[in-house]
Amino acid sequence: MTAATTGAPGTTANTAAPAYAKTDRTVPSRSRERAHYDRETVHSILDAAYLCHLGFVRDGAPVVLPTLYARVGERLYIHGSTGSRPLLAAGKADPGLPVCVTVTHVDGLVLAKSAFHHSINYRSVVVHGTAYQVTDEAEARTALDALVDQVVPGRAADSRPANAKELAATAVIRLDLEEVSAKIRTGGVNDEPEDLALPYWSGVVPVTRTYGTPIPSEGQDPALTTPDYLAAL
Amino acid sequence: MTAATTGAPGTTANTAAPAYAKTDRTVPSRSRERAHYDRETVHSILDAAYLCHLGFVRDGAPVVLPTLYARVGERLYIHGSTGSRPLLAAGKADPGLPVCVTVTHVDGLVLAKSAFHHSINYRSVVVHGTAYQVTDEAEARTALDALVDQVVPGRAADSRPANAKELAATAVIRLDLEEVSAKIRTGGVNDEPEDLALPYWSGVVPVTRTYGTPIPSEGQDPALTTPDYLAAL
Numbered sequence: 001m002t003a004a005t006t007g008a009p010g011t012t013a014n015t016a017a018p019a020y021a022k023t024d025r026t027v028p029s030r031s032r033e034r035a036h037y038d039r040e041t042v043h044s045i046l047d048a049a050y051l052c053h054l055g056f057v058r059d060g061a062p063v064v065l066p067t068l069y070a071r072v073g074e075r076l077y078i079h080g081s082t083g084s085r086p087l088l089a090a091g092k093a094d095p096g097l098p099v100c101v102t103v104t105h106v107d108g109l110v111l112a113k114s115a116f117h118h119s120i121n122y123r124s125v126v127v128h129g130t131a132y133q134v135t136d137e138a139e140a141r142t143a144l145d146a147l148v149d150q151v152v153p154g155r156a157a158d159s160r161p162a163n164a165k166e167l168a169a170t171a172v173i174r175l176d177l178e179e180v181s182a183k184i185r186t187g188g189v190n191d192e193p194e195d196l197a198l199p200y201w202s203g204v205v206p207v208t209r210t211y212g213t214p215i216p217s218e219g220q221d222p223a224l225t226t227p228d229y230l231a232a233l
Numbered sequence: 234m235t236a237a238t239t240g241a242p243g244t245t246a247n248t249a250a251p252a253y254a255k256t257d258r259t260v261p262s263r264s265r266e267r268a269h270y271d272r273e274t275v276h277s278i279l280d281a282a283y284l285c286h287l288g289f290v291r292d293g294a295p296v297v298l299p300t301l302y303a304r305v306g307e308r309l310y311i312h313g314s315t316g317s318r319p320l321l322a323a324g325k326a327d328p329g330l331p332v333c334v335t336v337t338h339v340d341g342l343v344l345a346k347s348a349f350h351h352s353i354n355y356r357s358v359v360v361h362g363t364a365y366q367v368t369d370e371a372e373a374r375t376a377l378d379a380l381v382d383q384v385v386p387g388r389a390a391d392s393r394p395a396n397a398k399e400l401a402a403t404a405v406i407r408l409d410l411e412e413v414s415a416k417i418r419t420g421g422v423n424d425e426p427e428d429l430a431l432p433y434w435s436g437v438v439p440v441t442r443t444y445g446t447p448i449p450s451e452g453q454d455p456a457l458t459t460p461d462y463l464a465a466l
Contacts, residue, residue, distance in 0.1 A: 030317055064333045100294070122284075206444065208445065214437070
């Protein structure tokens with residue numbers, strides 16, 4: 001299964017298979033033991049984040065922009081102003097805009113005895129494919145709800161949905177999850193045996209994302225207390 | 234000043250100017266008020282991170298990979314195995330490998346009354362340019378020290394430097410900071426006046442990166458206590 005045969009608008013990924021098929025682009029050139037292709041692993045990494053780095057080619061050169069995304073089944077959605085460059089390109093391009101979407105979590109700093117073996121514990125997903133503009137209003141509304149809920153689960157139902165004017169100003173693109181891989185480094189330090197006696201501390205520093213106390217907008221109804229779904233972050 | 238005229242190996246960026254010159258690629262198509270070009274702002278965003286997303290073009294398609302970087306003056310350095318695809322490409326390509334390097338901090342979740350005005354507080358830097366392989370050993374060693382110190386300031390001096398074999402296995406590429414912009418969203422929610430009475434909580438949830446208690450490698454000399462520089466993280 002390749003993007004070329006299944007990436008056309010309206011097609012659906014083969015969700016029956018427990019893993020994404022490997023392709024030349026999704027098998028890394030090094031650290032292959034860190035690569036994972038099962039949907040469960042890929043989905044869990046995607047579902048734990050909301051910011052991706054979207055890569056596309058403009059005038060032959062690469063462009064990488066940070067942007068929000070949402071996963072709905074075997075699709076990713078990305079949105080933006082109808083005037084934004086990649087979203088315009090995805091709408092104009094036939095057939096679609098070739099993209100690479102990458103999501104990365106940093107989980108730890110790995111400090112080895114040697115500079116060479118310093119590393120990072122991380123989980124990442126790289127999606128290759130072609131993005132298409134979403135033209136169906138129902139699908140666009142589903143995507144916009146998912147984009148809000150990806151950041152704060154439960155929030156879409158607790159906000160005013162887009163009106164017609166806002167919907168017209170928003171472009172949504174979709175990318176099917178077909179050519180996908182995850183890469184994970186976890187665990188401790190790989191010190192060389194001959195380095196173990198060196199007088200340098202060796203170990204891992206855990207890294208996490210932390211949410212602070214929500215700051216309410218000024219002047220709002222004091223009866224609007226901090227929603228329960230924010231406590232779950 | 235463009236990458237085409239100053240990006241060749243061995244040249245030095247004009248560090249006298251307080252800001253990077255704007256180019257067609259660094260002026261965003263929307264939210265231009267969020268764009269910044271002064272070196273101080275760009276450097277502060279780069280110096281507060283260590284993970285970037287490196288974009289390049291392979292077989293006409295975009296590729297975005299997470300990787301560590303370091304800033305040394307007006308240069309970024311990225312390293313990897315000599316067998317890694319982009320590093321090989323930067324070495325083979327004449328003149329160099331066109332890349333886009335993007336660094337993003339998430340600082341807050343912006344929850345508006347309307348789904349449309351939901352946003353993220355963030356600081357990002359996007360660097361466009363051409364990466365070249367570092368062939369000078371002294372520059373490579375400077376870069377490798379900087380890569381370790383970018384993650385944990387002070388750590389390079391407290392670890393074993395790369396030996397000849399490790400140095401030979403490591404490729405380093407450099408990217409001059411010339412075509413660069415920062416983008417920052419900060420502050421509160423932009424609710425529409427007509428939405429202010431809606432019964433939805435509105436506000437900002439701060440997001441920070443947090444470091445946990447360092448976990449020492451098993452079996453190391455108990456006299457090696459956690460280094461002071463880790464407390465500064």
